[in-house]
Amino acid sequence: MRDRHDAGPGRVRGVSRRQVSGVGGALGLMAVTGLSASAALSRRPPSTGAELRSAVPLPPAFRVPLPLPSVAAPVGTTGGADRYEITQREATLEILPGGLPAGARELPLMITDRAFVDDGSLAYPALDPALRGRPGVREPCLGGVLGDVILVNGAPWPVHEVDAARYRLRVLNGSNARHYALEAVGADGRRLDLVQIGADQGLLAAPVTHHRLPVAPAERYDVVVDFSHAEVGSLVRVVNRLGTGRTRDVMAFRVVREARGDSRVPRTLSTDLPAWRRSDAVQVRDFAFRAGRMRGGHGWLIGGLPFDPARSDVTVDLGDVEVWRLIADAHHLVHLHLVGFRVLSRNGRPPLAHDAGLKDTVSPRPGEAVEIITRFDGCRGRYLFHCHNAEHEDMGMMANLEVV
Structure with missing residues (x-):
């Protein structure tokens, strides 16, 4: 060395x-x-900060549809086929293993928490409201700013309709300071498996099954959930076991139809880690x-x-x-x-x-x-x-x- x-x-x-x-x-x-004890051990409670309270009435959970990013529009259509202009650049690509859920069964989920003032704008306890001079926030938010509204893809406590099949969920914690311990809970109270297939920088070597998945700010997790284990017509809630009150709920999936599912989770996902x-x-x-x-x-x-x-x-x-x-x-x-x-x-x-x-x-x-x-x-x-x-x-x- x-x-x-x-x-x-x-x-x-x-x-x-x-x-x-x-x-x-x-x-x-x-x-x-x-290192001294004061440097190596916590001198503060194991809290990530303080939660702000919104000045507007909060909407009920699981009423707003989950927004999904739009797909690029074609530059033209010929004979029923869409045409796109693509600029080719040399790159090293990761070839995905076959069988993973894709298309409409692959969903990006960006989870954040925010609080709102009475005109609907964001509440933030900055020392400098213009955010141009002095950095920092007011007490008691020095440890981090938490909001009382959970947003997924920008919508408060949304709901998304799914088939009774496997879905691939690409999860990002975009919160300032809030940690999540995510569970997918069916109407009967049983937890669905969260099968992790990827981390921040790509696929795992092999899948890892969780019942509860910790997600810290900026972390990304790629997970597969099989909704065939829930009854058609039922609601699967995604909850945060670290939350309290309204912040305990994150979003929900409503299982609306039986469907053929030919996806699978391969035992080997990557061999180049x-x-x-x-x-x-x-x-x-x-x-x-x-x-x-x-x-x-x-x-x-x-x-x-x-x-x-x-x-x-x-x-x-x-x-x-x-x-x-x-x-x-x-x-x-x-x-x-x-x-x-x-x-x-x-x-x-x-x-x-x-x-x-x-x-x-x-x-x-x-x-x-x-x-x-x-x-x-x-x-x-x-x-x-x-x-x-x-x-x-x-x-x-x-x-x-x-x-x-």
Whole structure:
């Protein structure tokens, strides 16, 4: 392992691979890295923020149809066939395994939460209402802004009619700070399987079945749900087990007809996922994501420093494999630009089921240390890594990565 010492948040320590493999838990990490208890453990309740209350009456759930993105219009039609103009560019494409649900049975679902003032515009507790000068939000929203209205594709608590067949759902958590623990619950109270086939950066090696799927802000999950297990005419509700009151409901699917279903979920989805090993890493770095001071006020810091766009916080060589240990004092959502990564461990234990695949966003829990491994390939240049909680990153929780 090469020894490189950078100034800034990515601290490098002379730790053997055996020590790295054997360290368990945040307290063990403090012993190895020298982090103080206040840096490695949460100094705040494990909440993601405060919920705003809308000043307008909220609509009933499951009345508004789910909006779906429009399909590009053809430039012309000849003999009943649509014609499109396509600009061809050389690219590397992932060939999808056959049998997955497609067409009308493949749905994008962007989940957000918002609050509204009395004229219907968005409520937001910014310190600078013009959003041009001082960053940050008012207390008690420093940990993140939550809304009391759940939107899917921009519609409040929508409903979508489906066949009694498998559907592929491409889920994105577009919320500022709200976490979700999603379940699909039938009219009889039984949970439908959420079969995960993809993560942030593409297909998994093999499907992973969940009954409850945690989704942090900026994370993407590709899941298949089989609605043939629900009765025709019944409602399947998607609920958030982390929500309360109205935010417990997300959306619903109404099963409206029997249908032939020839889709399937292959046992093997991808064979080209990177197989980086801990022994491949030329560097192990520690990053503490924690609260601090910025410009005389509250801030969120990486390695004790607020963001400076002119500063390179970490320098890596193109092609290097590194292990990063991400230590959080509260709920944070660590997102890397340029590269995807694999999750190696959480507090010295194996990753969770939803950590599978190639990711670019991971959510360390309060007091937790998450290890990730990646190869810095692609292009040289300067790239960001940051917390994807919108309020945290606005208040300084970003850093620059220089690939040389």
